[in-house]
Amino acid sequence: MSAPRDADVLWRPVVVAYALSVLVTLVVGAALFFALEQSVWWLAAAGVLGLAAGGSLVGARRGRPDALGATLLAILYFATTIVVIVGGTFADVLPDPLPGLPIGDSTFFFVWPLTQLAGAVIGSAAGGRWRGSVSRRPWTWRPRRDARGSR
Numbered sequence: 001m002s003a004p005r006d007a008d009v010l011w012r013p014v015v016v017a018y019a020l021s022v023l024v025t026l027v028v029g030a031a032l033f034f035a036l037e038q039s040v041w042w043l044a045a046a047g048v049l050g051l052a053a054g055g056s057l058v059g060a061r062r063g064r065p066d067a068l069g070a071t072l073l074a075i076l077y078f079a080t081t082i083v084v085i086v087g088g089t090f091a092d093v094l095p096d097p098l099p100g101l102p103i104g105d106s107t108f109f110f111v112w113p114l115t116q117l118a119g120a121v122i123g124s125a126a127g128g129r130w131r132g133s134v135s136r137r138p139w140t141w142r143p144r145r146d147a148r149g150s151r
Contacts, residue, residue, distance in 0.1 A: 013061035014069050017054030018076050021120075024050030039100025044112050048119035051077060055123025060131040062124075070124035074117045 029046030036042060051074060058069040088094035097103050 009069055009072060010058070010061055010066070013058045014073050014076070017057045017069075017073050020057060021047070021050035021054040021073065021077050022080065024053055033099075037100070040098040040108065041100050044108070044115070047077070047081070048115050051116055051119040052123035052126075055120035055125075056127030056130070057123075058120075059124035059127030059129075062128055063131050065125040065128035067121055067124060070120040071117065074120040077120075078113055078116055 025043065025047040027046075028049060029043040032042035032046055033039070054073055054077075055070040058073060059065050062069065085094065085098075089096065097105070098108075101108055
């Protein structure tokens with residue numbers, strides 16, 4: 001009988017982190033968008049913040065930095081936002097150009113996905129390192145019991 005293998009991807013934390021990322025984007029992004037100035041960069045910044053929070057959840061759940069889970073989180077999030085942007089553009093719901101972007105400015109669409117990926121992976125590294133350091137603290141250590149139950 002072989003030893004149990006660690007799962008490659010823990011899907012439940014990735015899905016929960018995805019929901020957390022979308023929620024943070026909607027709440028914080030909308031607040032920044034309407035409170036400061038109407039620019040799509042505020043929504044993007046809130047999205048990176050949400051992905052960092054979600055990535056830290058993925059890393060903490062794994063117990064170590066989880067680049068694969070964080071990357072999948074960023075891909076799911078990016079796919080959702082692209083569907084919203086493209087769908088909103090085709091349905092004539094979103095303005096053209098998006099608020100805060102001059103006509104012909106493609107910087108946003110090059111920088112934004114990279115910051116999403118970086119936010120999720122950095123969050124995962126922080127969450128995984130935090131969880132790893134918590135489990136090694138001396139006050140959480142307990143001596144092992146031998147087969148007879150004594151210490």
